[in-house]
Amino acid sequence: MPYYLRFVDAFPTVQDLAKAPEEQVLKLWQGLGYYSRARNLHATAKIVANNFDGQFPNTYKELKSLKGVGDYTASAIASFCFDAPEPVVDGNVYRVLSRYFGVDIPINSTKGIKYFKELAREVMDSGNIRDYNQGIMEFGAVQCAPKKPYCLLCPLQESCIAVKDGKVSELPLKLNKTKVKNRYFNYVIPIDPENNTILEQRTGKGIWQNLYQFPLVESDKNLKTEELKLLIQGNGQLPEYESLSLYNNETIVHKLSHQHLHTKFWILKTSYILEEGTSWKKIGDFPVPVLIADFIKTFKI
DNA sequence: AAGCCGGGGAG
DNA sequence: CTCCCAGGCTT
Numbered sequence: 001m002p003y004y005l006r007f008v009d010a011f012p013t014v015q016d017l018a019k020a021p022e023e024q025v026l027k028l029w030q031g032l033g034y035y036s037r038a039r040n041l042h043a044t045a046k047i048v049a050n051n052f053d054g055q056f057p058n059t060y061k062e063l064k065s066l067k068g069v070g071d072y073t074a075s076a077i078a079s080f081c082f083d084a085p086e087p088v089v090d091g092n093v094y095r096v097l098s099r100y101f102g103v104d105i106p107i108n109s110t111k112g113i114k115y116f117k118e119l120a121r122e123v124m125d126s127g128n129i130r131d132y133n134q135g136i137m138e139f140g141a142v143q144c145a146p147k148k149p150y151c152l153l154c155p156l157q158e159s160c161i162a163v164k165d166g167k168v169s170e171l172p173l174k175l176n177k178t179k180v181k182n183r184y185f186n187y188v189i190p191i192d193p194e195n196n197t198i199l200e201q202r203t204g205k206g207i208w209q210n211l212y213q214f215p216l217v218e219s220d221k222n223l224k225t226e227e228l229k230l231l232i233q234g235n236g237q238l239p240e241y242e243s244l245s246l247y248n249n250e251t252i253v254h255k256l257s258h259q260h261l262h263t264k265f266w267i268l269k270t271s272y273i274l275e276e277g278t279s280w281k282k283i284g285d286f287p288v289p290v291l292i293a294d295f296i297k298t299f300k301i
Numbered sequence: 302a303a304g305c306c307g308g309g310g311a312g
Numbered sequence: 313c314t315c316c317c318a319g320g321c322t323t
Contacts, residue, residue, distance in 0.1 A: 258306075259307095
């Protein structure tokens with residue numbers, strides 16, 4: 001709610017969002033993760049403002065053509081906002097349908113995605129699509145929960161196949177475990193005599209696209225001070241240092257679903273004035289990943 | 302079809 | 313600690 005309220009306060013209309021700089025959008029999104037959603041939302045606002053005269057399209061097909069709007073979101077908007085008879089299939093719906101009908105097709109397989117969408121369409125209440133769609137999702141979230149669902153007091157327990165077969169805890173079936181990759185991050189925080197530092201924007205692919213961070217030295221293992229010193233020798237992006245010291249004695253392990261980031265923060269004191277740098281007072285203006293935000297919070301310059 | 306993308310909460 | 317969670321895009 002705090003994120004939502006700040007967001008709509010900053011961008012009351014689609015035009016406001018469309019004309020905002022991406023940095024402001026990302027700053028308001030900071031901490032939520034999945035930053036591509038913020039970028040897609042921003043891109044879609046521009047399309048709606050510029051190509052649709054500020055009017056959201058009202059059909060599933062047109063909605064789905066918007067960036068970041070896939071099958072679920074297009075169905076949700078079309079049904080909630082325009083009363084279109086489109087069934088929503090989110091994680092909750094997968095759970096309710098797979099259990100109630102006893103379907104063990106993996107929900108993340110091509111076959112499963114198609115099967116559950118068709119099943120959802122068959123059982124939906126077209127004449128009351130808003131309440132139906134929101135109801136089945138809420139039912140999945142509150143009653144037919146992932147763990148410890150309330151089967152004993154469930155109004156559907158007598159006709160639920162999973163209850164009958166004792167397979168509630170096994171459904172829905174999902175394939176593919178994510179394997180975790182270990183990465184070793186060394187953030188080097190330059191501090192000059194005027195308390196300037198250096199922030200860089202992450203570009204290209206991968207995590208935290210377009211967010212900011214301190215100069216990063218990635219390695220294939222944890223580094224000792226001398227090893228880092230060797231690596232940053234002749235590194236054009238870092239100034240020569242008076243001192244280089246490790247800030248966190250314990251390596252910080254920042255865990256994403258698919259990556260464990262073993263992180264060390266190094267304080268690099270320099271006597272150069274970082275003309276192109278960022279004043280420490282202003283670093284709060286930049287959108288940064290939680291890992292960086294947590295460091296900034298604890299570090300006293 | 303498989304992989305990638307973040308962070309938080311529950312137990 | 314470990315386990316679990318979602319929807320869309322890219323490769």
